[in-house]
Amino acid sequence: MTHSNTLNFSVLDLASITQGGSASVSFRHTLDLARQAEKWGYRRFWMAEHHGMPGIASSATSVLIGHVAGGTSTIRVGSGGIMLPNHAPLVIAEQFGTLESLYPGRIDLGLGRAPGSDQAVSRVLRREHGGAGEDFPAMLAELRAYFQPDDAPSNGIVRAIPGEGLNVPIWLLGSSGFSAQLAAQLGLPFAFASHFAPDYLMPALELYRENFRPSAVLDKPCAMIGVNVTAADTEQEAKRLATSQQQAFLNMIRGRFAQLPPPVDSMDGLWTPYEEAALTRQFGFAVVGDKEQVRARLKGIIESTGADELIIASQIYDHDARLRSYELVAEVGRELQG
Template sequence: MSTSRPVSFSVLDLASITMGSTPAVSLSHSLDLARHAEKWGYDRFWLAEHHNMPGIASSATAVVIGHVAAGTSTIRVGSGGIMLPNHAPLVIAEQFGTLESLFPNRIDLGLGRAPGSDQAASRVLRRGLGAGGEDFPELLSELRSYFNPSGAKYSSVVRAIPGEGLDVPIWLLGSSGFSAQLAGQLGLPFAFASHFAPDYLMPALEIYRSNFRPSESLDKPRVMVGVSVTTAETEQEAKRLATSQQQAFLNMIRGRFSQLPPPVDSMDDLWSPHEEAALRKQFGYAVVGDPEQVKTRLQAVLDETDADELIIASQIYDHQARLKSFEIVADVRGKLTRKENG
């Protein structure tokens, strides 16, 4: 027998700083978006750790999570993610233990092993902590032991207060098979960044599901898929709005990190054929179009991935246009289904 159930939808906010604006404005827009997302029925609002990037304001991720959680009431708020090798696990346990104490049952801890920065910033961040994230499994084990010290190999005199004994859901994030396999073996939920690594999405999901072992956290796999969505009332306007993200990525592959630029009518004079091909490959799972096109494409993503949840990223220059895009996605959500055999 086949049944269907509603699909969970969440927001991944990069706290983009638009060209000519400031981090203060960006962070106020993040809170405004979170309040709207809560009203529109989104399940979570996650923020990502990035460093040394002039166009992203969420470097102090735990601080921004506290700001957003304090300004909302019911939506879950968390990290998408904290780059664990940048930090001492005790510090993360204390930060998220504090957040969970302030905002009970509303905090998520998504963890990644990438630096979230360029090599220069990574060296500054990771001095004495390891360079490439190879120690991620050990750091994760230590972090989890601070929340649940009973029987842990890190049962030392050091305790995370706040943190100890609190149930802060941990998600592993990834753009390859490494975290997928680890999440499966540990029985943790897994989120894949298909909005910037589309080619590895299906292989990573297969690795996660085939390696999954039930745990105290989960009895069966739970998959979240990141999707970049830009939508408006017309396809033409959606395509125009999407050029801001395209320009930002074009600057990045040219080695020039920038604030989020305003949209343009056409990218034809801005990229070479080779760069255009690279961008189209990069945004293989990006959804750009009017509401009906977005519904069709998101349903196809669900059918292909069998995801439990979609987390939507949207880098749009104009704040009101970004709000409208997320509102349209919220309306589309009710028309989508996820099939489940039972």
């Protein structure tokens, strides 16, 4: 993988389960969005591993990646991300080796070290391993080794079949400096979760770029950043659509995980002043507006961060409205690239 100077736009889909909906409906919408994203010129379509959340259906991330890759033809499909400490590295190598064998040249493996849920779920998933991902570097090294060609098949070392010898691009994902530092040391591409940890974006990018060591994978840093975008034909409609995600986050900070709620005309009366301040800070990096406003805001983000790629997250209740949002962002992307 070499570094490209082309600014790419990609999609991060959480396979949201809307209020009154189901995982089955969510998966149909996910595939429809992926097909449209492919048509509109998005570079990648990534899905994230979350567990035990009534509003997110992408827990079996590898299975869903296969579903989406099988229903599209050119867009890259991958994880944003697989939470590696939840799994044996061999299993992930086999799963993504299988995906790469089925859909050659189209699979990405983005890796994180968080549990993708709360501590109770983490204990169930990680069992005797426990911990908070401290052994992530060792697990990553083991995983990468499984993808290496086996020059001595009879040496008794455990092998990933399929997986061995396949080129599955690995990205490190993070919301702090840990993965930024590790990605820099290993010369890997880095994706920062600025869509939910905006305060740490610039320090993490600086850490990554300043410490980057060229590798066989990359000759210079390659940074992707997550951006929440809610775009609509009018600013008023965009602000209304964005209240679904605001309500979802409000539920989360109150300790209630729920399905994605429909939008409301106003958040007044739904939150306390303290909660409003917390949401304003959380979504300080979010982009909400009509096409012109979205273009201006994304242009500013690209210029201030020097990002090589934007991965767009849009938690919008109505499927058609979500499609329209991504269509508008794709138009903006083409204009900014041109």
